[in-house]
Amino acid sequence: MRIERIWDTIPFKGLYKQLMERDIIKTKIIKSICGGLILRQFPTHIVAVFGIVENEKEEVLLLKHRGRNVWMFPGGQVETGENLIEALLRETKEESSMEIEVGKLFSVSSNTSTYEGYNGYGMIPTKVIMGFTCTYKSGEFRESDETCLI
Incomplete structure (x- = not known):
């Protein structure tokens, strides 16, 4: 097992092995080793947004998903470096070609289960999802990779 080979070069290997044997440290918690210290990783959640426009x-704007037989509000995952509002503006533009104004936060929910990935992704982590009220500003609906006309 790779972790056993790493421990042979780390000063605290004896303490670690004792804790592992007593089941005090779970391998799920341990994500990286640095200079003999055991570092734990914070939980990973996808942050997502949606808007009722x-x-x-x-x-109210509802979008028809291209790959599945579902209707949805515009929205999606917040990307690294984006804030919630920027993500919702981007996702709405990508999915509908429409410009919106983001209003108030009205919903915070979570999906606490993980599930198997797709399109080359591994396990999909839990999600924290925030919903906003929005107002249509301009633009005509155009299909996207994710949405289609009826």
């Missing part, structure tokens, strides 16, 4: 006629 309403126009001046009080109509």
